[in-house]
Amino acid sequence: MHSRFSSFVRTLLAATLLISTATWADSYKGPTPPAVYTQECGSCHLAFPPSLLPKASWQRVMSGLDKHYGSDASLDAATQKQIDTWLQTYGGQGKRAREDPPQDRITRSAWFERKHRExxxxxFKRAAIKSPANCTACHRDAAQGDFDEDRVRIPK
Known part of the structure; x- marks a missing residue:
């Protein structure tokens, strides 16, 4: 009886870990971003969860803000340092950020392409979406780091 119970408990724990891991893979429940990150980065696009890119990618993004994907997103030195420090502290966590994506674009990462292959x-070119980088068009809770595919609503 004891060995069947132990086997049941091990199976239950493994299933719980798998479910937890799957849930975490589609959501970011990390620390709340500093207001300056949300204000500065979120004024033009979603203030992306730092775990979506490896730390090296964030470093290149932050060092090239004068040519930020075709725009000048330059910041004063103190603001840039504060945001960069936060991104370096929390960036590159989990399976989303195993390798540097081409041009340090989240939308070109292997994780993003696999999740959006269908x-x-x-x-992505629909007027209500405009771009693969417009996460909030389909993921209503993207600003809170929730990208769960069960809650996706693709606009017509």
Whole structure:
């Protein structure tokens, strides 16, 4: 009886870990970003959870803000240092950030491409979406780090 109970408990624990890992993979429940990050980065696009890119990618993004994907997103030195420090502290966690994606673009990462393989290029071009980088168009709770595919609503 004891060995069957132990086996049951081990199976239950393994299942719980798998469910927890799957849930975590589609959500970011890390520390609340500093207000300056949300204000500065979130004024043009989603203030992306830092775990979506490896630390090296964040470092390159922050060092090239004068040419930030075609825009000048320059910041004063103190603000840039504060944001960069936060990104370096919390960036690159989990399976989303195993390798540096091409051009340090979240939307070009292996994780992003695998998760969105069923979404056509035409869907991303819809007026309500505009770009694969517009996470909040389909992931209503993206600003809170929730990208769970069970809550995706793709606009027509």
């Amino acid at each position: 979404v056509s290029a035409a869907t």
